[in-house]
Amino acid sequence: MATPTLIDPRTNTHVDLGVLRFLTCGSVDDGKSTLIGRLLYDSKAILADALQAIERTSQRRGHADVDLSLLTDGLQAEREQGITIDVAYRYFSTGTRNFIIADAPGHEQYTRNMVTAASTADLALILVDARKGVLTQTRRHLTLAHLVGIRHLVVVVNKMDLVGYDQAIFERIREDVLGFARELGAPDLRFLPLSALAGDMVVERGDNLPWYEGPTLVELLETAALEDRRQTLPFRFPVQWVIRPHQDFRGYAGRVASGRVQVGDALTVLPSGRGSRVKAIHLGDAKLAEAVAGQSVTLELEDDIDISRGDLLAEAAQPPLSARALEVDLCWLSEAPSRPAGRYLLRHGSRETRALLDGSAQRLDLNSLSRELETRLAMNDIARLRLKLQQPLPVDPYLENRAMGAFILVDESTHATVAAGFVRETL
Amino acid sequence: MTLLAPITQTLTHLDWLEAEAIHILREVAGQCANPVLLFSGGKDSLVLLRLAEKAFRPGRFPFPLMHIDTGHNYEEVTAFRDHRAAELGERLIVRSLEDSIQQGRIVLKSPLEARNRHQSVTLLDAIAEFGFDACIGGARRDEEKARAKERIFSFRDAFGQWDPKNQRPELWDLYNARIDPGENIRAFPISNWTELDVWQYIAREGLELPSIYFAHEREVVVRRDGALVPVTPLTPAKAGDDVQRLSVRFRTVGDITCTAPVRSTARSVDEILLETATTELTERGATRLDDQTSEASMEQRKKEGYF
Numbered sequence: 217m218a219t220p221t222l223i224d225p226r227t228n229t230h231v232d233l234g235v236l237r238f239l240t241c242g243s244v245d246d247g248k249s250t251l252i253g254r255l256l257y258d259s260k261a262i263l264a265d266a267l268q269a270i271e272r273t274s275q276r277r278g279h280a281d282v283d284l285s286l287l288t289d290g291l292q293a294e295r296e297q298g299i300t301i302d303v304a305y306r307y308f309s310t311g312t313r314n315f316i317i318a319d320a321p322g323h324e325q326y327t328r329n330m331v332t333a334a335s336t337a338d339l340a341l342i343l344v345d346a347r348k349g350v351l352t353q354t355r356r357h358l359t360l361a362h363l364v365g366i367r368h369l370v371v372v373v374n375k376m377d378l379v380g381y382d383q384a385i386f387e388r389i390r391e392d393v394l395g396f397a398r399e400l401g402a403p404d405l406r407f408l409p410l411s412a413l414a415g416d417m418v419v420e421r422g423d424n425l426p427w428y429e430g431p432t433l434v435e436l437l438e439t440a441a442l443e444d445r446r447q448t449l450p451f452r453f454p455v456q457w458v459i460r461p462h463q464d465f466r467g468y469a470g471r472v473a474s475g476r477v478q479v480g481d482a483l484t485v486l487p488s489g490r491g492s493r494v495k496a497i498h499l500g501d502a503k504l505a506e507a508v509a510g511q512s513v514t515l516e517l518e519d520d521i522d523i524s525r526g527d528l529l530a531e532a533a534q535p536p537l538s539a540r541a542l543e544v545d546l547c548w549l550s551e552a553p554s555r556p557a558g559r560y561l562l563r564h565g566s567r568e569t570r571a572l573l574d575g576s577a578q579r580l581d582l583n584s585l586s587r588e589l590e591t592r593l594a595m596n597d598i599a600r601l602r603l604k605l606q607q608p609l610p611v612d613p614y615l616e617n618r619a620m621g622a623f624i625l626v627d628e629s630t631h632a633t634v635a636a637g638f639v640r641e642t643l
Numbered sequence: 644m645t646l647l648a649p650i651t652q653t654l655t656h657l658d659w660l661e662a663e664a665i666h667i668l669r670e671v672a673g674q675c676a677n678p679v680l681l682f683s684g685g686k687d688s689l690v691l692l693r694l695a696e697k698a699f700r701p702g703r704f705p706f707p708l709m710h711i712d713t714g715h716n717y718e719e720v721t722a723f724r725d726h727r728a729a730e731l732g733e734r735l736i737v738r739s740l741e742d743s744i745q746q747g748r749i750v751l752k753s754p755l756e757a758r759n760r761h762q763s764v765t766l767l768d769a770i771a772e773f774g775f776d777a778c779i780g781g782a783r784r785d786e787e788k789a790r791a792k793e794r795i796f797s798f799r800d801a802f803g804q805w806d807p808k809n810q811r812p813e814l815w816d817l818y819n820a821r822i823d824p825g826e827n828i829r830a831f832p833i834s835n836w837t838e839l840d841v842w843q844y845i846a847r848e849g850l851e852l853p854s855i856y857f858a859h860e861r862e863v864v865v866r867r868d869g870a871l872v873p874v875t876p877l878t879p880a881k882a883g884d885d886v887q888r889l890s891v892r893f894r895t896v897g898d899i900t901c902t903a904p905v906r907s908t909a910r911s912v913d914e915i916l917l918e919t920a921t922t923e924l925t926e927r928g929a930t931r932l933d934d935q936t937s938e939a940s941m942e943q944r945k946k947e948g949y950f
Contacts, residue, residue, distance in 0.1 A: 232655040235835075302810065304791045305784045307837050314656040316835055328812065335814040442653055456669040459702040469698065471666040471816070500697040510654050512665035512698070525673050549812045563817050566673060622815045631821040633811045 233313040234442055239333040239366075240319055241357040242343030247374045251343065251412035252306065252319060258419035259434065261308035302329045313438050327582070327596035330360050331547045331636050335622070339368035339440050341433075346379045346409070350392040356582045358393070362402045363545065363598065363638070365618055368440050370406045372433070377411040381424045399585065408433060446509035450534035451475030451483070452612070452620050454565030455527045459514060467498060467514040468523055473565065473619035474612075475531060476508040477515070482532035485523055486610040491532055492517040509619075526567040528610050536620060538608040539642030541574070545600050545614075548593040550627070550634035556591045560625040560634065562605065570606040571625065577601035593635075602643065614638040657844055661694065664832035666816060667795060668698040671777055671830045672705040674820035678777035678830075679770075682708040682735070683716075684724030684853055685896045687781030687833065690841055692731065693848050694832060706779070707734040711766050713758040714741040715877055715899040723853040738769040757901040767803045770827055777820060777828040785837045795834045801825040838894075842919050846912045856915070858892045858907045865889075871903050 242248035306317045318333035340361040371393050379385045386409045409428050416422030419434045452473040459467035481494045497504040498514040507513045562571040577599035578587040614621025621639040671678050682688045695704050728735035743749045743765045784791045794810050796818040811819055820828045862874040864884040877899050880886045891904035909915040
């Protein structure tokens with residue numbers, strides 16, 4: 217096996233395809249831990265001492281082979297109490313691309329954990345056990361992944377070794393999932409048969425699935441397009457910090473949320489509505505001609521105008537709408553239910569304002585996709601409702617611009633993060 | 644004007660990690676009233692300083708630097724720490740375990756006992772002394788499984804405790820640093836970096852490092868399990884020890900009594916990169932003598948207020 221190739225950024229001897237973040241949806245029964253273990257093991261992300269530790273544990277537990285699922289074994293607190301603690305992050309590299317896996321366990325707090333893991337993911341692996349086919353859980357995973365707007369959805373039909381690598385079984389599962397996806401309005405899905413246990417179609421193709429001609433899992437992960445689409449959206453830049461060492465320099469520090477900006481571009485400052493042009497773009501000692509979505513930079517403007525943390529710099533020709541009322545989807549994360557007509561602190565980009573839950577909520581039933589009216593939201597509920605805002609907030613709909621349509625709600629008395637929010641439209 | 648869609652560009656993995664870390668540093672500065680950056684002179688905290696330069700220059704850092712000195716550090720590292728802080732012109736606070744011991748705040752079972760876990764006492768006292776509401780640290784999630792589950796903005800109660808079962812959900816890049824007085828946020832801007840990423844960044848940025856990161860000749864005791872224990876006044880060789888003079892380097896620098904070097908001939912960052920890419924041992928597995936005593940020792944220390 218090859219050791220991970222090295223990318224030397226100075227000589228650029230290898231292609232660097234950036235960082236892909238993905239999440240895995242499934243329970244222990246679907247072989248999720250084994251799949252992650254297989255990815256880490258076959259891509260050589262597991263080093264000898266970590267492997268020896270799980271070999272010892274496997275032997276102690278009487279397994280003949282190394283139990284790869286032990287690689288994702290949890291904390292002492294989890295083992296003692298037989299619980300799993302939300303999301304764990306794991307890392308591997310194939311030499312051309314770095315990967316961050318958000319591993320969200322199943323069980324009772326599933327929705328909350330999955331939404332958290334999905335919020336930063338470019339891709340979701342949705343595991344289906346080939347013996348069991350599409351379950352309620354599969355439908356929940358698809359619905360949530362769609363809600364959070366994950367661009368690449370990959371349905372992994374695992375445990376093909378236990379159904380004799382039968383193509384007909386794979387095809388039947390594909391038809392079932394496609395049927396549901398049409399109902400959901402989900403975009404295109406990819407399907408992949410594999411065996412995490414035997415290692416077929418994970419890193420190696422293996423000899424057992426000759427009828428499958430598509431990419432292996434790792435090939436698929438290496439070639440999935442990143443969130444480049446964000447660069448083609450209108451420019452948005454939440455100001456995080458103002459750098460003002462002396463009279464002659466005033467820099468606005470932040471991370472480009474969407475679009476791109478060049479020296480000379482006309483910008484609008486929100487909420488003040490004043491305009492200026494980009495004088496310079498700094499990244500460390502370097503001056504850039506252009507910055508794109510995802511980059512953290514410091515902007516200097518032509519005019520000396522009053523701008524502070526929480527303001528938004530936006531493309532003058534396509535500014536976002538500022539609204540004092542929003543229609544949103546909320547995923548309730550807190551164990552304490554929502555207070556009817558409750559006030560919460562809303563954080564959007566670098567801006568904070570107060571929000572009032574206005575009227576009743578339409579709670580989504582993840583199994584039937586039907587909605588019912590509720591006055592309170594409980595943990596794991598997903599619901600559509602209206603928010604009234606204390607101050608106008610410049611937003612874009614989440615479906616159009618993830619970074620500009622996402623927010624969280626914080627309880628001002630406990631400081632807990634109580635909800636994840638998705639802007640649907642301004643009212 | 645062109646009607647063609649602009650060609651998008653993919654950030655390299657180092658550019659992506661750097662941009663994320665800069666964003667996190669600026670969020671700490673924007674949301675917290677009185678943060679501090681924990682700086683030991685080690686490679687991860689040196690990376691943090693470069694990121695802070697990119698986040699805040701030409702302005703000053705909106706936080707001082709602080710080192711919790713166990714008194715068991717290699718002189719090369721503390722000297723480098725002072726040199727780097729002076730070069731940046733930023734304020735460096737040093738609080739030492741030695742003082743905490745003399746004040747009776749820390750009671751050692753034996754004078755040469757490993758001091759890593761006692762750092763929590765001095766750290767919490769320093770946080771109280773200065774009223775810090777956030778500590779920025781260089782911990783990475785790939786180091787250890789307790790870290791793998793920790794948030795980027797990690798909440799600590801008035802006792803400095805981490806409660807793994809009661810963490811704030813962290814969505815998108817929207818961090819929540821709100822706390823009550825006496826509570827504390829630990830912020831980890833390079834959570835998503837691996838050891839290899841750190842070395843690649845050091846190479847790309849041409850960062851200077853303390854000399855003990857590079858291969859040098861040193862007297863070590865070769866333990867039966869293969870671990871190398873440096874022979875120092877704090878850790879003298881005992882009768883019957885297998886003492887050898889080997890070419891070694893440190894992958895991680897910390898308390899002398901619990902940080903071991905590895906065999907290496909790598910005298911430059913490029914050579915270290917090559918070794919790091921082909922190593923068979925995890926960073927902590929190879930070099931931390933204390934983490935091996937208990938499978939859950941990091942988790943335990945974090946619950947007690949450790950970084």
